[in-house]
Amino acid sequence: MKHFYTLLLAFITSFSFAQLAPPTELESYYSTVDFTTTGVYLKNDLIDVTADKHVNYLSYGDVWDASRITDLDPNNSNNVLLLYGYNDTDGSITTDRTRGKYDNGGGVGDWNREHVYPKSLGNPNLGTSGPGSDAQMLRPSDVQRNGQRGSLKFANKNSGEFPNGESGTTNSGWYPGDEWKGDCARIIMYMYLRYGERCLPTNVGFGSSASTPDDMIDLFLQWNAEDPVVDGGLEDVRNAYHGNASNEFAQGNRNPFIDNPYLATVIWGGPDAQNRWEDLSINDEQQNRIKMFPNPVNGNEVSIISNQDIIAEVYDILGKKVTVQNMTSNQTKLNISELTKGVYIVKLSSENGTQTKRLIKQ
Structure with a gap:
């Protein structure tokens, strides 16, 4: 049934999706991708380029150094931004959105380079090498806050819950916060491209894959659409650094869903996500x-x-x-x-x- 759905999706949606063409600065990187295709055909091209461009393999220790470059607070280069954090002024360390870039470690008040979803949810466990040391997936996070998250799967919040965009436990799962849910969704999509069945979205979040041609779930398509990429923001900074293999702690590959969240819509359907490659007539x-x-x-x-x-x-x-x-x-x-x-x-x-x-x- 999945194969039939894929063929049907490719036939029908080829007439309804916006025409895609990467901007000039990304044409070389994506030169092997056929952007006239849809569904798993486009996904397979993106799998190939994402793996082929991954030429530098970082150790788990290297990610400390990479994070101090890629995850800096744009308002204070002495700090890193903390995934799941949302408030620096409420008196609680665990809710901090920023932290000194050298305040890293494993104790109270430290930040650690944390797997965006628990490595134990990989099949098998992601460990701390290979997919477990992929810097596109590892982000600074407060040690205790990430500990509260534990090994929970991602889940949507209830209506009226976390009114100020907070992260927290909900519906037997973990809500990453309004600011971070799109980041998390796009990282999960990247990991699915890069490592396949070892990193199935159905294993790391609560949602249905019934409307997609493979194991993507509606939860992450929703988050990708609701929380777009900020032009020149943290996701762009991280992507640009790791996409340049000449940088000391760069992998060489990019997250295509940061370059254009709409690629997820073309592959898996769901709500229309931000199309960063539209209006090509505007220089x-x-x-x-x-x-x-x-x-x-x-x-x-x-x-x-x-x-x-x-x-x-x-x-x-x-x-x-x-x-x-x-x-x-x-x-x-x-x-x-x-x-x-x-x-x-x-x-x-x-x-x-x-x-x-x-x-x-x-």
């Missing part, structure tokens, strides 16, 4: 003229710099539009005073196209 210079800062933000305004008039639409993490503001060219302030703390999606539209950015209000 990079024009695209890059739309800037939004600071992000994360502690106040009630965000600066938008653009050479065009734009419409800024802000959506909450469930996809509900919470505010709309028309903005003229040059620097303008987006008023977010009515937004509570949490993660939002900002859609910036102009006559030349649309950009989607993630906004974190602390």
Whole structure:
């Protein structure tokens, strides 16, 4: 039945998906991938390029050094960002979002390079070499917070639960937090490409694979769509570093679902994820003229710099539009005073196209 579904999916969706072509700077990396295909055919091409470009194999110890380069806090280069963390000011160490980059180890108040999903959920156990030392999968996390997560599978939160985007236990599983759920989904997708049946999504999260041509589950497709990649954010920084094999602690391969989350939609279906390769008629210079800062933000305004008039639409993490503001060219302030703390999606539209950015209000 899965094989039949794959053929049907490839036939039907080839007419409905957006045309894909990587930007100029990624054309060489993806030169062997046929982006006119869909379903498992596209997946197989991405499997090949992801494995072929993985030319440097890091030890578990090397990941300490890699993390101090790839996971820096953009607001303070002395710190790393902590997966599952969400608050640096509530008096609890375990909820910290940032930590000194040399405060690593295995004790209270330390950060460790943690497997995004427990290595025990691999089949067999991922260990601390090979897939267990893949730096695309290992992220800094507070030792105690990750201990609270334990060996739980990923799960969705209930309606109204964790209103400020917190991580925590829910539904017999672990919710990674609004800021991190997309990161986690895209890492799981990468691990599935790179290591196949050893890293099945059905083994690491609660969800159904009935609508996909293989073992991807709807939970991760949902998270990938709801929590897009931030332009130039942490995921991009990590991906760019590891995609350059000449960097000292780089693997040489990229996570294609960070480069374009929409690839997951083309392969597995589900809700339309962010397409970072659309609007190909807009040159990079024009695209890059739309800037939004600071992000994360502690106040009630965000600066938008653009050479065009734009419409800024802000959506909450469930996809509900919470505010709309028309903005003229040059620097303008987006008023977010009515937004509570949490993660939002900002859609910036102009006559030349649309950009989607993630906004974190602390």
